[in-house]
Each structure stands twice: as C-alpha cells, then as structure tokens.
Amino acid sequence: MATLHQEPAAQPSIAHETSRAYRLTAIDALRGLAIVVMAIDHVRDYFLAGTDVDPTANANVSLVLFATRWVTHFCAPVFVLLAGVSAGLMVSRKSRRELARFLFTRGVWLILVEVLIIATAWSFAPGGITEAGGLTWTPLQVIWAIGASMVALSGLQYLGRTACFALGAAVVVAHNLLDPVWPASQLFDQQWPVWVALHSPMSMPVGPFLFVFRYPLLPWIGVMLLGFGISGVFALPPARRNAVLFTGGTVVTLAFLLLRASGVYGDPNPWQVQPGGPVATGIDFLNVTKYPPSLLFLMMTLGPAAMLCAVADRIAGGVPGAIKDALIMFGRVPFAFYVAHLYLIHSLSVLLGLIQGFRLDQMMTMSRFYPRDFGLGLPAVYLVWVLVVALLYPLCRWVADVKARRRDWWLSYV
Numbered sequence: 001m002a003t004l005h006q007e008p009a010a011q012p013s014i015a016h017e018t019s020r021a022y023r024l025t026a027i028d029a030l031r032g033l034a035i036v037v038m039a040i041d042h043v044r045d046y047f048l049a050g051t052d053v054d055p056t057a058n059a060n061v062s063l064v065l066f067a068t069r070w071v072t073h074f075c076a077p078v079f080v081l082l083a084g085v086s087a088g089l090m091v092s093r094k095s096r097r098e099l100a101r102f103l104f105t106r107g108v109w110l111i112l113v114e115v116l117i118i119a120t121a122w123s124f125a126p127g128g129i130t131e132a133g134g135l136t137w138t139p140l141q142v143i144w145a146i147g148a149s150m151v152a153l154s155g156l157q158y159l160g161r162t163a164c165f166a167l168g169a170a171v172v173v174a175h176n177l178l179d180p181v182w183p184a185s186q187l188f189d190q191q192w193p194v195w196v197a198l199h200s201p202m203s204m205p206v207g208p209f210l211f212v213f214r215y216p217l218l219p220w221i222g223v224m225l226l227g228f229g230i231s232g233v234f235a236l237p238p239a240r241r242n243a244v245l246f247t248g249g250t251v252v253t254l255a256f257l258l259l260r261a262s263g264v265y266g267d268p269n270p271w272q273v274q275p276g277g278p279v280a281t282g283i284d285f286l287n288v289t290k291y292p293p294s295l296l297f298l299m300m301t302l303g304p305a306a307m308l309c310a311v312a313d314r315i316a317g318g319v320p321g322a323i324k325d326a327l328i329m330f331g332r333v334p335f336a337f338y339v340a341h342l343y344l345i346h347s348l349s350v351l352l353g354l355i356q357g358f359r360l361d362q363m364m365t366m367s368r369f370y371p372r373d374f375g376l377g378l379p380a381v382y383l384v385w386v387l388v389v390a391l392l393y394p395l396c397r398w399v400a401d402v403k404a405r406r407r408d409w410w411l412s413y414v
Helices: 023-046 063-092 096-123 142-159 161-178 195-199 216-234 238-263 280-286 293-311 311-315 321-332 334-353 377-405 409-413
Strands: 138-139 202-208 208-215
Touching: 023 063, 023 293, 023 311, 023 321, 023 334, 023 377, 063 096, 063 142, 063 161, 063 216, 063 280, 063 293, 063 377, 096 142, 096 334, 096 409, 138 334, 142 161, 142 216, 161 208, 161 216, 161 293, 195 202, 195 216, 216 238, 216 293, 293 311, 321 334, 321 377, 334 377
Parallel strands: 138 208
Antiparallel strands: 202 208
16 A cells, blocks of 8 residues: 655656656555455456355355455445545646546546447447347446546536535435435336436436446435545645544544444445344445445445545555555556456456356356356455456556656546
8 A cells, every 4th residue: 555645756657656746646556456456346246156146235145255245345436536536636737627628528438438348348248138138238337427427527616626525415415315205216127217327226228228327326426526525635734634534534434333323314225133143233234235325335435445545654564565556556547457357357257167168158248147057166266356456467557657658638538
C-alpha cells in the first residue's frame, strides 16, 4: 500500500507521481487494491464449481466462501467514489466548462465500451445466446455506473463541491425510502419501463440486445457526488487529511453497525438470528443489498475504506516495495486492467472447460449458464486469481509507463 503523500519526482516511474499532479498516490493505491480484489470475484464466477451465484445470500455457506465474495463488495463503491474524488481534484486544473466536457465525453465513452466491448467479454457470444432467446446479453454493470454517473456529474459539478456533497448524501441516505413504493422487478422481468432501472435491477430487450441493468443508477450517482464533494479533503496536509478520513470512516462504520443491528432503516433485507449459530448469524448480518447498493451496503464498505486510506502510510512500511508499487501501477490503469482481465478470465475458463471434456459452444456464454459439472474448488480458484494478476502485470506496466511518459489527450480515456 502506498503512502498518502506525493512521492518525489526522482523515484522510479511506478512509484512517483505522474505529470497529472492532481492524482494522489493514495488514490492510485486504493484503486489498485480494489481492482485486484475485484478480480477474485470474477475468477470465482468463471471457475468455482457447484455454488450459488451469490454466496452471501446463503447464511449456511462456508465462512471462507462467504468472505471471498463479501470482500469484493468494497470494490464498486471505492471505484465510483474515487472517480468522483479524481473529478473533484481536477477543479484546480480545469475550468468548469472543460471539466464538464471531459466528464461527459469520458462518461459516454465508458458506456459505449460497456456495451460494445465488455459485454462480449462476459459472454464471448456477440451474436446472442440461447439462454437470452438468441439476444446478445449486454450487462450494464460497474463501468456503466461510472460512465452514466460521470455524465450526471458533468452538469451537477457546476453546483460546487459543497452542494454536490449535500445532494450526494441526500441520495445515498434517502434512496431506500423508495423501497416500499418503487416497483421491485425481477432481473428478467421485462414488463417495466426503463426508468425502473434507476433503482431496481431489470432487463429490457432492444433490437438484438438484451440489456441487463445490474447496477441501478440512482445511488451510484449519489456516491460519485459524495466523492466529488469530499475531494477537498485530499488537498489537505497529510496529517489533517489522515485525521479527517479516519474519523469520518470510523463514524460511518460505527453507524453501520448500530443501524444494521436496529433493523430500523437502510436495507430491504433485514437480518435475523440463524439456527446455524453465530457464524451463520454474522453472515446474515453482513448480507446487505448491493443491487441497488443500500445505505447500509455503502456505509459497510466506504467507512472501512476511508479508514484504510487514512492509515495507508503506516501500513506501507510493512508492505514489500514490489507489492506496493504494483498496486499503485494497477491503480493508474484500472480501465486497461478491467477490460483485459475479463477477456483473460473467460479465455482461461474456456480452456479449462475443454480440458474437462466440455464442448466449446457450452463455454461461449455467461458463466451462470456454464455446465453444472464444470469448475474447480476454492483453493484452485485462488491460484487462478494469482495467475490472472501475474499475467496482466506486463500489459498494465506498459500502459502505466506510456501514461507516465506522454500527455496525449486520449490517454485520459484508457
């Protein structure tokens, strides 16, 4: 993990601040940690044998499997919040009009990438899959959420940091008030109008595509607005910044524990004492709603993330330099990592499927539709995850070095 201070320019290219000086090493390191952890979940999706789609929904699942899924809950909130923080730090570098143009065009670009490039990585079937009635499965997930939230922020940032923070906090805190009145669709229920996807997972056929809205947009816009609003914290002197982040993170984390225990508000999925014992009860307590991210889900993830960022400089002393530099490097090229890791993971799973005796066409689909007998045990899944990260390192290192050496405008989009 990297320190929170900006490194001197004389350090090697991976460890020092790039010419984009508004980006702090702490942001890159936290983003890098999040994206490496995120890869665990996608490897699990494509390699783990005989499990539910979401292990956190089963209170009787093994603690290790639960933790494997649960720890990845931190990734999307961190990505979206830090995207807002990075946009907020650009205020000192760009005019409001320049920032609006950048956020809008980058947001549209990310949405197009989600639809035209990333969707194919998930299914390897751009011509459609049988399970979707021959339609092209087009999941709208975290890249869609970031891109669409950037489009919204491109206009809302004119309000200023304080107003954006207040608006973001209002959305994050209050959106669960919609739970009793907003139509609660099932993922494949296609009768709802598209506006339902602002607060509920749903799918909708449009021509040859089946758009699957996995990330309802409204709360993610709130998270990005929060990130934009708190970006000024990262401009404070290191000691003050650490104190603010740690205090804020501690308050949010304690508030999560109290609010979740009370069961009064914040998540449509209440917890209860489980007959399986304390471990099962703890699993149910932590099983908060990600789709859409409830208030409690965001408090559970963003609170500890802020605390981790605050103590990063203390932790860094015990982290080997190579690991620390790798996390910073991955955090500077999250887009390249994300796109490449999906194609790599799916390709490796196809290869495993052929080795295990399955037909190629059985593997050219979403992982949820893989043959029931396909897959590996959890220890092997972790080995595949290490392999994926290692294989991606040279590509990401090259992209990071290019971005460090050059200032071409298009590099801001990759």
